[in-house]
Amino acid sequence: xxxxxxxxGLVVLALSGLVASASWNLPNPSEQPLGPSAxxxxxxxxxxxxxxILAVNGARATDxxxxxxxxxxxxxxxxxxxxxxxxxxxxxxxxFAETLGFLICATAILVVLFLVGGTRSLHxxxxxxxxxxxxxxxxxxxxxxxxxxxxLEPLRW
Amino acid sequence: MLDAYVTALGMVLDPYVLFVITASAxxxxxxxxxxxxxxxxxxxxxxxxxxxxxxxPAIAAIVTTSTxxxxxxxxxxxxxxxxxxxxxxxxxxxxxxxxxxxxxELALGIGLWFSVLGGLFGTAxxxxxxxxxADFALGFGSVEFFWIVMLGLGGAVFIGSSTPLKACIxxxxxxxxxxxxMNNPAGQPRFTFDSTEMLGGVSLIPMMVGMFACSEVxxxxxxxxxxxxxxxxxxGPIFANMWRLTKQYPWQLIRGSAMGTVIGIQPGxxxxxxxxxSYAMSKRFSKEPEKFGTGHPEGLIEAGASNNSxxxxxxxxxxxxxxxxxxxxxxxxxxxxxxxxxxxxxxFVNNPENxxxxxxxxxxxxxxxxxxxxxxxxxxxxxxxxxxxxxxPIILLFAIVGSxxxxxxxFDVGVMLAFGVLAFVLEENDFPxxxxxxxxxxGPLLEEYFINSMIKSDGSLIGLxxxxxxxxxxxxxxxxxxxxxxxxxxxxxAGKPAAQE
Numbered sequence: 257x258x259x260x261x262x263x264x265g266l267v268v269l270a271l272s273g274l275v276a277s278a279s280w281n282l283p284n285p286s287e288q289p290l291g292p293s294a295x296x297x298x299x300x301x302x303x304x305x306x307x308x309i310l311a312v313n314g315a316r317a318t319d320x321x322x323x324x325x326x327x328x329x330x331x332x333x334x335x336x337x338x339x340x341x342x343x344x345x346x347x348x349x350x351x352f353a354e355t356l357g358f359l360i361c362a363t364a365i366l367v368v369l370f371l372v373g374g375t376r377s378l379h380x381x382x383x384x385x386x387x388x389x390x391x392x393x394x395x396x397x398x399x400x401x402x403x404x405x406x407x408l409e410p411l412r413w
Numbered sequence: 414m415l416d417a418y419v420t421a422l423g424m425v426l427d428p429y430v431l432f433v434i435t436a437s438a439x440x441x442x443x444x445x446x447x448x449x450x451x452x453x454x455x456x457x458x459x460x461x462x463x464x465x466x467x468x469x470p471a472i473a474a475i476v477t478t479s480t481x482x483x484x485x486x487x488x489x490x491x492x493x494x495x496x497x498x499x500x501x502x503x504x505x506x507x508x509x510x511x512x513x514x515x516x517x518e519l520a521l522g523i524g525l526w527f528s529v530l531g532g533l534f535g536t537a538x539x540x541x542x543x544x545x546x547a548d549f550a551l552g553f554g555s556v557e558f559f560w561i562v563m564l565g566l567g568g569a570v571f572i573g574s575s576t577p578l579k580a581c582i583x584x585x586x587x588x589x590x591x592x593x594x595m596n597n598p599a600g601q602p603r604f605t606f607d608s609t610e611m612l613g614g615v616s617l618i619p620m621m622v623g624m625f626a627c628s629e630v631x632x633x634x635x636x637x638x639x640x641x642x643x644x645x646x647x648x649g650p651i652f653a654n655m656w657r658l659t660k661q662y663p664w665q666l667i668r669g670s671a672m673g674t675v676i677g678i679q680p681g682x683x684x685x686x687x688x689x690x691s692y693a694m695s696k697r698f699s700k701e702p703e704k705f706g707t708g709h710p711e712g713l714i715e716a717g718a719s720n721n722s723x724x725x726x727x728x729x730x731x732x733x734x735x736x737x738x739x740x741x742x743x744x745x746x747x748x749x750x751x752x753x754x755x756x757x758x759x760x761f762v763n764n765p766e767n768x769x770x771x772x773x774x775x776x777x778x779x780x781x782x783x784x785x786x787x788x789x790x791x792x793x794x795x796x797x798x799x800x801x802x803x804x805x806p807i808i809l810l811f812a813i814v815g816s817x818x819x820x821x822x823x824f825d826v827g828v829m830l831a832f833g834v835l836a837f838v839l840e841e842n843d844f845p846x847x848x849x850x851x852x853x854x855x856g857p858l859l860e861e862y863f864i865n866s867m868i869k870s871d872g873s874l875i876g877l878x879x880x881x882x883x884x885x886x887x888x889x890x891x892x893x894x895x896x897x898x899x900x901x902x903x904x905x906x907a908g909k910p911a912a913q914e
Contacts, residue, residue, distance in 0.1 A: 279603065285599065290670065306581050329636075339635050345809060376805065395814055399818065
């Protein structure tokens with residue numbers, strides 16, 4: 257996603273407006289002259305000012321391109337899919353780590369990412385399993401982090 | 414002080430600490446050597462592990478990794494013309510030309526030998542200067558500290574950056590992220606969206622891992638990602654000509670080291686700027702400037718010493734004032750705070766042995782660079798051919814588990830992802846990412862100093878400038894900001910007629 261400066265400026269301006277409105281009515285329990293809303297309001301003001309300059313510069317630029325353009329890589333469908341796999345993998349882990357356990361989740365994520373990267377399937381499975389076991393050992397055995405076991409609970413070592 | 418050094422030496426020579434130093438050294442060398450994996454990412458990925466260590470090994474891990482990674486970034490630059498870290502980009506033409514002339518060992522030897530000398534120079538300056546500066550700063554109040562933080566942030570945004578306006582926006586976004594939670598002078602929850610997880614603020618570790626590791630994995634996904642072809646088969650004796658070169662170019666070595674240290678101290682400019690400026694300086698004062706870019710050792714010596722000495726230099730403001738010079742020291746400050754060693758002038762009063770241990774780690778890391786650096790150069794051709802399509806998924810998994818591990822919280826994994834996406838989108842649109850992290854680390858301090866100063870002066874802004882040191886710091890800060898704005902206005906006016914023609 258490639259925003260031109262006018263669009264980016266407007267988005268940031270909206271953000272500064274949101275922050276300002278959210279901090280306007282923060283309670284000031286200790287009745288200080290500058291309560292908890294003071295600093296965020298100053299920041300929102302500065303951010304709004306910078307955003308305005310960016311937007312004005314973007315509007316005056318002649319070679320700015322469309323408001324929201326697409327970078328070169330977005331025309332390559334494979335690249336877009338590979339990119340989306342990253343958040344997909346993280347969200348998959350967040351959703352299923354507790355039920356499937358770390359080892360199964362991690363191996364599954366790695367196998368998919370290796371295969372997409374062009375590794376041969378047998379290699380991918382073997383390396384994924386090995387990498388998952390090494391990372392598991394570092395955190396579970398080395399640092400004592402309680403990683404979830406899931407259905408492999410009976411095998412816990 | 415000597416007693417504290419003896420205690421510190423005992424802490425550093427502990428077998429566990431020595432093991433951590435050696436392991437992080439190897440890790441830093443390997444990661445820095447692989448193109449596309451930066452020194453910053455190497456450091457960020459290590460932070461979750463340091464969470465589980467006592468203070469001294471934790472800091473040792475960060476210092477050693479970053480020192481090694483900056484040096485080994487020279488290796489792919491020399492062998493493939495792809496600098497491993499931005500700090501090696503300045504002299505990549507000269508070092509690659511040497512490889513083409515069949516002398517890769519000369520370029521790599523210079524990189525190694527003069528990195529070590531530059532690093533030791535910077536460390537010596539740090540050991541002498543920081544306690545002295547800290548002593549001077551003990552009398553500072555909240556007003557002085559407010560301006561020091563402002564100066565640090567102003568320097569970061571307005572000096573080292575090619576797009577000051579976008580850097581400024583990044584910084585302000587970082588400062589706002591720091592406002593989340595109830596860690597503010599009034600103890601009032603802010604911007605938490607009624608979520609209990611957000612009450613403590615955004616956890617620093619998942620955020621740093623997301624911004625520097627997850628985003629790099631995403632960037633890799635949209636590139637082709639194959640391992641580059643290495644043509645060099647054999648690397649000859651590395652240290653063969655180093656003593657001769659040291660005697661031939663002593664001035665370049667000293668000038669590069671001194672320049673690097675000064676640039677490192679100056680907040681907002683780190684190893685990459687040190688290398689560029691030293692390379693330019695070397696060419697300017699050289700008797701044979703026409704040879705630069707053709708495989709000439711002079712610029713390599715000066716810039717190679719410079720980028721490593723800047724690392725130690727950057728630790729001076731980081732330790733004494735808590736102001737990071739670049740993203741690596743920002744990460745390091747996060748680790749120091751996590752270990753209850755909040756940087757500031759009192760760190761030399763409260764934790765002298767820990768600080769001296771840090772100094773000694775710098776010395777050890779630089780000395781250790783000689784044998785380990787030699788080893789990595791010898792196996793470099795094999796390290797370079799490790800395919801990134803295998804590494805990147807493993808890095809992603811490491812980022813997930815690292816974020817989870819510190820609180821056993823899946824929420825933190827989500828935080829990691831959110832900041833990874835944020836960093837990716839920002840960089841795609843030419844917003845620099847480093848100011849965000851500076852803003853998040855320094856935001857709470859800046860607010861505290863500001864509010865305390867205002868309370869002392871009963872809400873009058875004059876209170877910010879009516880003490881002499883504060884006034885001087887304020888003048889410098891305003892000067893830097895004003896000068897940058899002036900230059901950019903002039904630049905756009907001068908640029909316009911040219912663009913219209």
